[in-house]
Amino acid sequence: MIGVVKMTQEKKKRSIPLTVLLTLVALGQLVPLIWLFDFSLAKSGDLFGSNMFILPDPPQWGNYAKAWINGKIPQYFVNSIIVNAVSIGLVAVFSVTMAYAFTRMKWKLSKPLLALVTIGIMVPIHATLLPNFLIFTRLKIADTYLGLILPYVAFGLPMGTFIMTGFMEGVPHSVEESAILDGCNTRQLIFRIIFPLVRPAIVTVIIMTYISTWNEFIMAATFVADDSLRTLPYAVYNFAGEYSADYAVQFAVMMLVALPSLLIYAFLSDRITAGVTEGALKG
């Protein structure tokens, strides 16, 4: 007993230099962000002084007001919410139904179609930018929400289906068998029995899809030219062009665009960490 107490004390003492080291490295890694935040509260001219960091006196919160309005943050934010909510929702539902049909149901084409969807994981999104730009423009779905939702769902599905099929392999057949014997039809089986069973995997799929679509930029910049439909990441790019001399406000725009992601991460960090590692190790 005494030995154990001694050991934990020793462990604590030994871990102090380790904590200091990790703190320093973490700070070092976050320095660019801290710097960005610091000068987003300064006057634009302060950047050209010789100080690496300054104490903004008084903090120029007006930069954020300007960024909020001139950067059209509210509008872009709403667009981001709409596009992401629909895309993530569809990926979550489709990956469950598809994975179930591919792994548990009996039909001829299930193997080849699953293989085709899995190949999708290897296709780089950038290789579809040109053809999709041309196709979307011709079909008039460029410059609509659909022009982003369709590719986001299409690229979310392979990973989602992959994670889901992996998870379903571990789900015992007995539950659904008894449900079917009790007279469940297919719809009841999927929505009442399977969805609750695979909930942990759905969370993983939602998180993986969220991380890639919420921050997605290049498709959003390519398929949408109408300013009223732009999503949040575009605000930074847009603003950098229009107000190139107003550095402090530009920095404020960047902070505002990063803020929702940071908040979500702050509240859900455990879930996100778990989701990312599960998704990545299975992918």
Next chain:
Amino acid sequence: MHRVLSNKRAIFWMVFPGFAVFCFAVFIPLFYSVFLGMTDWRGYGEIHMVWAQNFSKILFHDPVFWISLKNALLLAVLTMLIQHPVALLFAYLIAKVGGKREKLFRTLFFVPCVISTVVTSRMWVAFLSPTYGLVNHFLKAVGLGFLQTDWLSNQRTAIYALIFVIMWQGFGWAMLIYYSGIKGLPKDIMEAAKVDGANRFNLLWHITLPLLRPVIVVNLTVALISSFKQMETIFLTTNGGPGNTTQFIANYLYTEAFSAQKYGYANAISVLFVVICILATVILNHSLKRDAIES
């Protein structure tokens, strides 16, 4: 039982919507790309077939394409030699801290990964700016002012500055995967080794690392493939410049299409790009599977 599980109508509605979207936005465009890649289309006017001409030009007479590939390889090598060992080391250290601090550090190191590349890329452009960036201010302050340069525009530094930015952004991912790998190691083996008198270095070198091998292999594979797929960070920092020295395939095909209006040629690059990515994935997976069986 059989009737419910082979209900054709149900299967159709479960698979068709998602599969249709997938084909529409991933597969059909790829075939369209193959077709356009065989033309000399410039975005307007008639389409003329030139068949394999674009492809042979890219492979045999286009230095920029090869620079792009070389840069992807350089990024892959540096990521594996620098980012991954450091990430693995820190994953190990964080796993050792324990308690609340462990969670705190794990969370902090992953922060850059949850922020949009647009923000981090523009932030690094500012951070490395020759006129007001912190990096040059810092160098001056510590008496290394002679090292100051325009990091992202200087031909000699641009590619390394860019690679550094990409590694910074990806560090949290690599670390988190290693961390969860370490967390998943069987504790009894570690305890047994400790009881047998293994010191910390021996434990790390002879027990932890060999056990982590599958995780390391997966993580390095992902790193290699994502090196070829790099685009956003380049597009938003150097856009391939100066003089194509920091060009990557995806960014190259994008500028060829949307700036140079060479749609046919750009689509041909795009097709080769897909082929390279799929080949790399298949070959790696294949050799790794064999590797896993042998070891």
